[in-house]
Amino acid sequence: MSSDSGSDSSAEDRRPLASGRRRKSAINYGKIVEDMSITDFSGFDIFNADDDDLSLRYAAANSRLPFDRLSAEELNYFADIVQSKASKNLYLYLRNRCLQIWHMGPQVQLTYEAYKNEIKSPLNSDLNLLQRVHAFLERHCYINYGLFHVTVRKSPTIRRKVIVVGAGYAGLMAALQLRFFGFDVVLLEGRPRTGGRVMTYRFDNKQGVKGCGDLGGMIVMGIG
Structure with a gap:
């Protein structure tokens, strides 16, 4: 029974869409995190690992985001970024680094200033992009969510x-x-x-x- 349902699901994934593109199967980021944390890295804090690439990958997977490409939400918000490969790679690093910093200390609010201070030169030269990355991740609750100590209160001009x-x-x-x-x-x-x-x-x-x-x-x- 299970093999039949699995083959049907696989066939459905391979079925061409009306536009000619093939349907993508969903990525189980929870399974990726589980495999990385239990199988390979049991017993130490992966977010503080010496291998930056490893910890950045884990931070992205733990946030249910693809490590090496933009999600659908990001493509809408950062349409200008994808025009250049260099800009896209810079964005992905800044995004994954922000997620990594947040997961290293989720008990305390990650402010824009604290995030900016963690980005080394020359990767911190585009302050506008840094601010957009932090604002996007905060607005969509990839950072600064749950129970955490708030250090900087927001003061909107109109308090709705x-x-x-x-x-x-x-x-x-x-x-x-x-x-x-x-x-x-x-x-x-x-x-x-x-x-x-x-x-x-x-x-x-x-x-x-x-x-x-x-x-x-x-x-x-x-x-x-």
Whole structure:
């Protein structure tokens, strides 16, 4: 059964599109990261490895981005970059380096100034490109996401209001990220608690027995 479904999927991937181009199979970046971190590099911090190329590749794969080419989002945002091979190679290095720096210390905000100071001459000569790279990665949450210490608060000229419905894990993270971007956020939750599917019940009986149990979802599917 599995071999038949696999062959059908492979045949579908090879089926020509209407334009004559062949369909590309999806790249499993989670599997790449898993293979690199478990099989080959168990026991040390790959982001601080001496081999820069290795750590840059890992940073890109860990961010679900191709190491040696621009993603579809990047092609739209950096259409001017792909006109020159030298410019494209410079962009890819600056992007992967920014991702590497972020993953080396994701507990603290990676500001543009901190990123710029890590890029050595002559690769730091195009300040406009440096700023665009940092802004793109931050805007699309490749850096400065999750729970981290904010060192520089954003002060937009117009502070817009956003309502987030649901104080589950996704709602809490969305509200936190929007607040980091400078929005005035209101979080609405219908139940008298936050957490959504994450719910822990704690008990302490008269005999002094303490314990807890998770009442929420046992399995949360997502990217590994």
